Amino acid sequence: MGIIVVSTTTNQWWFIANCCRALMEKEPREYKIIEPPIYEALDWEMDLIVSCLEVIRQKLPEKLNNFPAGSEYDLVSLENPHGPAYPVIGIRLKSDNEFEELPDFLDLYDLVEKWIMEIGIDKIKRESKEFETPTWEQLKTFGHYPVR
16 A cells, blocks of 8 residues: 655545545446547547536436436546547446336437537537546546546
């Protein structure tokens, strides 16, 4: 176990608290993954992508209001067997049976893509400045956000 040295900035304390919660979490998480079509438009700037995904994550419950009650929407660091990890949105449900009620990956992608095109990536970028989000490095450490 290493020693962590920190200063007292709010962001660093927030990061440490969330890392500790993520490391203590014992329950594995299963997600239905959403990969919004924003990565190329944001030139793969990972911190900006995480911020924009947070805007989308915050709005998804209202857009996907027919999803099972209690659905949780997280930012997730998705491991990629063909390349580096990258951030996505994961939908977590209370039971495995509820996953069968969700649209398949491509239908969900199409729904989110259409919605993002209506909103516009520039508006999402502007709104992302209003949210405090983890950096890409922090998200990789947590595995998911928010830590519950």
